[in-house]
Amino acid sequence: MSRIGLAPIRVPSGVEVSILKDKVVVKGPKGTLERVFSERVSFSIDDGVISVARRDDERESKAIHGLSRALLANMVKGVSEGFSKELQTVGVGYRASLNGSTLELQVGYSHPVRIDAPEGVVFEVPEPTKIIVSGIDKQKVGQAAADVRAVRPPEPYKGKGIRYVDERVRRKAGKAGVTSA
Numbered sequence: 001m002s003r004i005g006l007a008p009i010r011v012p013s014g015v016e017v018s019i020l021k022d023k024v025v026v027k028g029p030k031g032t033l034e035r036v037f038s039e040r041v042s043f044s045i046d047d048g049v050i051s052v053a054r055r056d057d058e059r060e061s062k063a064i065h066g067l068s069r070a071l072l073a074n075m076v077k078g079v080s081e082g083f084s085k086e087l088q089t090v091g092v093g094y095r096a097s098l099n100g101s102t103l104e105l106q107v108g109y110s111h112p113v114r115i116d117a118p119e120g121v122v123f124e125v126p127e128p129t130k131i132i133v134s135g136i137d138k139q140k141v142g143q144a145a146a147d148v149r150a151v152r153p154p155e156p157y158k159g160k161g162i163r164y165v166d167e168r169v170r171r172k173a174g175k176a177g178v179t180s181a
Contacts, residue, residue: 003066004065004066004069004070005052005054005065005066005068005069006052007069008049008050008051009049009050009051009052009069009072009073009076010048010049011045011048011049011050011076012028012076012080014028014029014080015027015028015029015076015079015080016028017045017050017076019043019044019045022036022037022038022039023035023036023037024037024043024072024075026072026075026076026078026079027079028076028078028079028080028136029079029080030078030079030080030081030082030136031078031079031120031136032079033075033078033079033136033137035071035072035075037068037071037072038064038068039055040054040055040056040058040060040061040064040065041053041054041055041061041064041065041068042054042055043072050072050076052065052068052069052072074138077138078135078136078137078138079136082134082135082136083134083135083136083137083138083141083142084132084133084134084135084141085132085133085134085141085142085145085164086130086131086132086133086164086165087130087131087132087133087145087148087149087162087163087164087165088129088130088131088162088163088164088165089105089107089128089129089130089131089161089162090129090154090159090160090161090162090163091107091108091158091160091161093106093108094106094107094108094129094152094160094161094162095128095129096125096128096129096130096131097125097128098123098124098125099114101116101117101122101123102114102115102116102117103115103116103117103123103125103131103148105148105151105152105162107151107152107161107162108152108160109152113151115147115148115151117144118140118143118144119140120135120136120137120140121133121134121135121137121140121141121144122134122135123144130165131148131162133145133148145164148162149162149163149164154167154169156169156170156171156172157171157172157174159171
């Protein structure tokens with residue numbers, strides 16, 4: 001039994017959810033998201049609460065049940081609050097800057113690395129070592145943040161690179177010096 005799939009989704013005020021046959025459109029103060037869901041699940045709205053039900057008890061239906069509920073809950077949260085990921089650069093001379101909607105990274109290469117913001121995603125650079133990726137679609141925000149991190153992932157010896165703010169980098173000791181006897 002899916003515990004996640006059975007949990008109701010509360011719709012905050014200012015958010016409008018319209019359910020067509022297998023397509024759900026969510027409109028809110030931050031924007032509009034739409035997604036086509038599997039025919040194995042159905043949605044119903046009662047007094048500002050959305051419930052997700054599966055059509056049968058087949059294995060695939062059970063697997064899709066919780067996923068569909070989580071995706072719809074993320075859509076509702078995205079159009080009302082939005083999502084964001086924070087990254088930081090660690091290293092001497094490592095910095096980020098914003099040129100329009102393009103993120104420019106100086107991370108130890110001979111040239112600056114430029115990353116264009118995908119549609120629906122916004123980059124912010126409040127300080128040269130901090131990058132904020134935000135938007136209404138959780139998947140796009142996470143992928144954009146992963147793409148920025150992939151330019152220079154943190155290395156285990158000195159910890160230099162681009163990392164999430166809450167990420168803990170495991171450090172290695174490095175080479176042990178050879179002593180002569």
